[in-house]
Amino acid sequence: MSLSTAEVNKIAWLGRIAIDADKIEAYARDLSGILDFVEQMSVLDTSAVAPMAHPMDQAQRLRLDLVTEADQRELFQANSPSVEAGLFLVPKVIE
Amino acid sequence: MHNKTIAELAQGLHQKQFSSLELTTHFLQRIQEHNKRLNAFVTITDELALAQAKEADDRLSSGQSNTLTGIPIAQKDIFCTQGVRTSCGSKMLDNFIAPYNATVVERFNQAGAVMLGKLNMDEFAMGSSNETSYYGPVKNPWDVGAVPGGSSGGSAAAVASRIAPGATGTDTGGSIRQPAAFCGITGLKPTYGLVSRWGMIAFASSLDQGGPMARTAEDCALMLQTMAGFDEKDSTSVNRPVADFSATLNDSLQGLRIGLPKEFFGEGLDHDIAKLIHEAVAEYEKLGATVKEVSLPNMNLSGPAYYVVAPAECSSNLARFDGVRYGHRCENPKDLADLYTRSRGEGFGAEVKRRILIGTYVLSAGYYDAYYLKAQKIRRLISDDFKQAFQEVDVIMGPTSPSVAFRFGEKSADPISMYLSDIYTIAVNLAGLPGMSLPVGFSKNLPVGMQIIGDYFSESRLLNVAHEYQQVTGWHDKAPAEF
Numbered sequence: 001m002s003l004s005t006a007e008v009n010k011i012a013w014l015g016r017i018a019i020d021a022d023k024i025e026a027y028a029r030d031l032s033g034i035l036d037f038v039e040q041m042s043v044l045d046t047s048a049v050a051p052m053a054h055p056m057d058q059a060q061r062l063r064l065d066l067v068t069e070a071d072q073r074e075l076f077q078a079n080s081p082s083v084e085a086g087l088f089l090v091p092k093v094i095e
Numbered sequence: 096m097h098n099k100t101i102a103e104l105a106q107g108l109h110q111k112q113f114s115s116l117e118l119t120t121h122f123l124q125r126i127q128e129h130n131k132r133l134n135a136f137v138t139i140t141d142e143l144a145l146a147q148a149k150e151a152d153d154r155l156s157s158g159q160s161n162t163l164t165g166i167p168i169a170q171k172d173i174f175c176t177q178g179v180r181t182s183c184g185s186k187m188l189d190n191f192i193a194p195y196n197a198t199v200v201e202r203f204n205q206a207g208a209v210m211l212g213k214l215n216m217d218e219f220a221m222g223s224s225n226e227t228s229y230y231g232p233v234k235n236p237w238d239v240g241a242v243p244g245g246s247s248g249g250s251a252a253a254v255a256s257r258i259a260p261g262a263t264g265t266d267t268g269g270s271i272r273q274p275a276a277f278c279g280i281t282g283l284k285p286t287y288g289l290v291s292r293w294g295m296i297a298f299a300s301s302l303d304q305g306g307p308m309a310r311t312a313e314d315c316a317l318m319l320q321t322m323a324g325f326d327e328k329d330s331t332s333v334n335r336p337v338a339d340f341s342a343t344l345n346d347s348l349q350g351l352r353i354g355l356p357k358e359f360f361g362e363g364l365d366h367d368i369a370k371l372i373h374e375a376v377a378e379y380e381k382l383g384a385t386v387k388e389v390s391l392p393n394m395n396l397s398g399p400a401y402y403v404v405a406p407a408e409c410s411s412n413l414a415r416f417d418g419v420r421y422g423h424r425c426e427n428p429k430d431l432a433d434l435y436t437r438s439r440g441e442g443f444g445a446e447v448k449r450r451i452l453i454g455t456y457v458l459s460a461g462y463y464d465a466y467y468l469k470a471q472k473i474r475r476l477i478s479d480d481f482k483q484a485f486q487e488v489d490v491i492m493g494p495t496s497p498s499v500a501f502r503f504g505e506k507s508a509d510p511i512s513m514y515l516s517d518i519y520t521i522a523v524n525l526a527g528l529p530g531m532s533l534p535v536g537f538s539k540n541l542p543v544g545m546q547i548i549g550d551y552f553s554e555s556r557l558l559n560v561a562h563e564y565q566q567v568t569g570w571h572d573k574a575p576a577e578f
Contacts, residue, residue: 003456008452011452011455011456011459012436012452013436014455014459015410015439015451015452015454015455016414016417016432016435016436016439017436017439017440017443017448017451017452018436018437018439018440018441019440019448020440027448027449027452030449030510031449031452031453031456033510033511034402034449034453034510034511035453035456037398037399037402037511037514038399038400038402038403038457038466038470039399040395040396040398040399041396041399041400041403041466041469041470041473042469043396044393044396044473044476046469046472046473046476049472049473049475049476050472050475051468051471051472051474051475052471052472052474052475052478053301053471054287054301054331054527055286055287055288055301055478055526055527055528055551056287056288056333056527056551058288058331058333060330060331061330063327072194075194076194076420077420078192078194079190079191079192079194079420079421079422080419080420080421081418081419081421081422081423081424082424088419088420090419090428090431090434091428091429091430091431091433091434092430093430093431
């Protein structure tokens, strides 16, 4: 499995990660190596095996749809790089 | 005072041989003295620790105490601590002040334990050497030119150097057991679901599990007692009664059935380590255990399956770091896409980026079945292998890591060679089983750890098995000369 630099650029965009142009090739090499490593999985026929998502095959617990948390907006927004009037600020999205 | 175990310190506190304030001050002084060389702590919470120590002393004198009241411990910096920076070893969270406590932290607070500070770790727990930390690597107290292991390297180094009596760790693929082995301490990765993951910054949610790291199995039992138990806030927390882990520590090992998987002793295992594991197993035979060979035939696929499952879940979990609500934000973003991509590009280190990219790739359209689904199926086969083995034996023993602590830079240039340092620990996480590492000797003047794996929720048995060994051997008492 060998990833091209174009593929790495595409994956980086999907993952919303900026990668310096001069490092793309190194990433392509490392990621290809990792994919070669995981490729060993294909030696095994698993067509009859059920996938395992939870070690004890436990289902997710449900709870009643009730408000259980107090409003802590100010506390949580204290960590934001940019907040105004209770809103998170980002660069203009709509022209 | 720092050479005492948590159990001995608890006795000293309850018998008024010393106060928690004296004890805490002593450890804070040791941190002050040694942390510059070790880099084990990224944040020292001295004011908080002294205040908690005074409170603990009040509780101790009014009789409202329990075993851990007044005992100083340190938290891996992956656990959210209210009002205290929680960095997860990343530039991304360098400025993040957690607005709440992780359940694990809350439980230590309720027990009256004292928090000395936050411990260094591989960035977002992704690494096996501590070299991926934004704050620089932790040094191994046995040889400062060697890695402490990872990702809970700060925890292992702090306990081994006696600058903290106990520490929390987390283990997604070996991150408690491998550093415990490299630093010559005892660590336990519990059954998936035993310890709450709430407030523990997520890496791979179906594998992550917090656990204790201390000098002895007895101390791990005391810490686990505080950490374990159902938590409504963690949707994967298992609701079942928690055992009394200390009550069965001294049970006889007569008739204990030990399994040695042949796959753990094959190619790639250091000769000295194999010899020491066999010596430790011989010690168990003297204690009345029987030994037989078992097989985990799909063991060789645990690495490949892990490096699909873990990065896939990592890419999903780390999508929350967007530079908007908290964490690092780039300067002067020109638009929203630029804000996201540059904040993440600058905030994450190389290994975290590699894993996010691999995870993004294996989950992308057209690849899900070939990678993630395939890996989940292999997970089932690995889990079935263990189930089969546990029909014949009570515990499985083998090496924790194929080598002793390696040198800085030795594996950091090659991700795959770094990944292979966890080949014996990863399968345990994929199956969700509990596993321990305990010191069983030295090779090249560096500690060697033995791994003990048990069936689901067999923590009491694992701790008992480790404790009985520590009653007849002294490896866990060895301290690095320089600290």
